[in-house]
Amino acid sequence: MPSMYHQVLIVGGGLAALRAAIEAKDAGLGVAVFTRVHPVRSHSVAAQGGVNGALANAEKGADDTIEKHAFDTVKGSDFLADQPAAITMTADAPKRIIEMEHWGCPFSRTSDGKIAQRPFGGAGYPRTCYAADKTGHALLHTMYEQAVKRNIKVYEEWTVLSLVVENGVCRGVIALDLRDGDIHPIGADAVIFGTGGTGRVYGRSTNSIIVTGSGMAIAYQAGVPLKDLEFIQFHPTSLFGNNVLITEAARGEGGYLRNVNGDRFMEKYAPKAMELGPRDIVARSIQTEINEGRGFPGGYVALDLTHLGAQKILERLPAIRDISINFVGIDPIEKPIPIQPGQHYTMGGIDTDVDGATTLKGFYAAGECACVSVHGANRLGGNSLLETIVFGQRAGAHASQYVKGNGRGRPSEDLLFDKLHEVRGRWERLRAADGPEDPAAIRDEMKATMIEKVGIFRDAQKMTDAVETVKRLQDRYQKVHVNYRGRRFNLDLLRTFELGMKLQLAEVIARGALDRKESRGSHARTDYKDRDDANWLKHTMAHHTPGGPRFDYKPVEITKWQPEARRY
């Protein structure tokens, strides 16, 4: 069977991937989307609170500007963000948001009919555009509608296993069709990854179960460096019990955080911003309350919305209400929601420039899997949806340009099939794996280790432990077994395969964190409590080697604002 070929091959079905696909399709190129789940099932759909853009629609935000948005982003990032990238993103923001509106996104409205904006953590103005508390759902469905309109070919339930590289140029991918278990080589002139973060490396994650980080790992294995992966965001408010996200909008709309004594403890930690401090600070504050015994039994605090009144909750936060009724049986109109911090976002990722281009020619990345870097050490709420639509578009546009200028056409069958045999060999070996180790046990231990030892508060002791544990788990993974050897929809095999990639990423995260001897943004060390701009104002770059990651560092681009102390 001859190989398949598409000019621009998009991997992933979320907002960034679809936005890139739309851009490439509009550029007149042959586009195909390969996605692990149907596009509308992608994790973008679960985003709740909103998307930031300096539209200045809200009354209190009338003098909001792109520059202020960029500054808030940089300050929120604890100055690790590349400032030109942050400026690019915030400058594109209004265009992209208006475009989504023109495409039909059902944004909530102000009384004069404009897109409504609400306050969000770490932002000086209400600039988070929203569609109730289902903004990701509204945006993703709109984006998919546009993909349908453009007749973009979607390969559903295909998962990419490897990149095909020839002389430093990306020439395609090797992908698995989950429905019949066949592995196919697919040639391409440009490959764009929009594969999402790596949340499920951690326990207590708010992410979809499909957020495995496999896209990052595949790029990493192909020699593309991963940047700043140790910066993992912990969302302050995830539902106690199963860590379903409770949006920041709950606080943006005026919700209070209370400890077991009923105190609004945020006045101790961020007296001005209170509950609307940036996520790293609020998450640490909550964890401190819990650690110091002022949490509720079991380890949680309360998110109190009762004073907002039924009407506001029903109008602005209906999904939050549904979630807490469904999962913990509590109606936030009547009682506070039990919450705890949970892993939420991967600030780091595949190293890209503002056009999504990587060190590997013809290979692009956008969205959570990429690290441009606009989020630096801590992402502001509402900037992740923005990142997907801005950098999805930019990656799509730049990849199209690249294909038009440097397109090499169909790669040779030899190249593709050589790679296919290699990947299929790995896959078949795993399919036959019959060792003593249970993959589920390895995964559970990895997740527990990561959340406990490379979690909100970190120190050398815990992280050394974590690195050792991950190494040990990687050894155990070599002796793993799979329970099912069939071909069709073999979840057991796929999940075990993904576990191997997760373990690689866990190692990158833990080692990068151990090496970074300072506290910055989400990376809070109890043994190095302060930010150290003299030594650590730089990006961690992890390169793949057979023995584990090799690290070097890259300077942060500081063009406009000099680092200052972060107070809220």
Add this chain to the structure above:
Amino acid sequence: MSVRDQGQPAWLVGPGGAMAWLLQRLSGFILIILLATHLLLLHYGGDQQLVFASVTIRLKTLLFIIIDTGLLALGLYHGLNGLRNVVLDYDLSRRAGSVLTTVLWIVGIFMTIYGATALYSFWAGRGVFGG
């Protein structure tokens, strides 16, 4: 095959259905009124026995003729269109659908004429078949 072309298929446009739907509702509603009258007067009103003599008398009254003609025509329309709706629920090709519609119209018109001969013959003063 798990790959789906997200094409815009040439959608089978028409035949509409709005009028059929609306008339089904209208005829249904009028039928309820007519039928109530019909049943009240014919069976539950007064103490009349249903015999040939009384029926012929009533059938000579204009009001009854109007009501009964309405019942006849609308009842047939409503019933046969209902029948058509039932059949259309089962994945009929467009061709079969139009054949069905035509057949039902013919049946309906035939039945209406046949029923009407009975109604109007008495109003005209005699049975068509010389009764």
Add this chain to the structure above:
Amino acid sequence: MSSRRHLSELRGNSDLYPRNVRTGMYAWLFHRITGLALVFYIILHIFVIASVNFGGGSFDATMRLLTSKPFVLIDLTLVAVVLYHSLNGLRIIFFDLGYGIKNQRGIFWALMAVGTVIFVFAAVASSRLLFRA
């Protein structure tokens, strides 16, 4: 992909027909059954009435048969069928006008209560035929 093959390919699925039939589906099923019954009845009815064209004797004979006790019971069934079909038809018309869609069950049972009352009246009226000397 052909959607027309589904039913045969699904044979293994024992949940082919849902067991959780609820008010709305019962209402529709009975509406359909009573509707079909009434189509056949109306055709029969036209033929019977048209028999007046064949002369009085024939008609009176038919009528005597139709007012005999068993037929009064059949007649009552007919009343029930017509009542159901009319009242549920009204319910559908409400929905078509945009009313009561969110209270479809309540409306169904309210109309059924109305139907029961009317039916009792009809039954009393018919009983004169049943118990006549």
Add this chain to the structure above:
Amino acid sequence: MSITDTKPQLKGQNVATVNIFRYDPSTTDEAHYDSWQVPITGSMTVLDLLFYILEHEDGSLAFRYACREAICGSCALYVNGTYRLACKTQLKDLKATEINISPLPHLKVIKDLVVDMDPFWEKYERIRPYLITRDDLPEKEFLQDPADRLKMDDMVDCILCGACYSSCPQCWTDPEYLGPAALVKMNRFTVDTRDQANQERTKIFDNEHGVWRCHTIFNCVEACPKDINQTYSIQHLKRRAVARRFGGK
């Protein structure tokens, strides 16, 4: 801990009998149910249960999952005779010691609980599920009254899980019928003040495989895990089609 972290211990736990529909058309012609005794914990959901079986009992089980918070629409299943999202259905709410899990009825089974949603997506695509504008776009956003936005509120909540499509008797018998989800989407655009394609849209839904096949049976409303009233939308479209016949817009 997250959904897959806990392996419940049998000791001192409640145990439920779980029957799961099994069918792999690539290897066998016969479908059957497999039964397991599974220890259940307080807040365990049907999805947790499926993961438990996948990881500890039978690695061959196939099912769909993603967000586990009732927003992605992957895991609509037929559980104890009712359409449910596996992720938001807690076992204790089923109030049963025996749990029967089947794939969405009336859709072709790919494997076990995974069904072929292609007919569903095909209908979705037919209705032109995207905003159509004709005039020049405004420089900034379209202005839309909050009251007009509110009209779409019910419809934009749809997560396209397919439960309504699977529950609709018209979809069972007429494979060309657009079905509740697609018609809800259609209504979402017809009531959107920004959309300018109502004329074309009417042609798509005003025909014998369109809205007129809906007989207000309400199975879709009963099945919907997001409490969307599909019938409301479909009835709205019907009235629009009639109004259009008489020169309405």
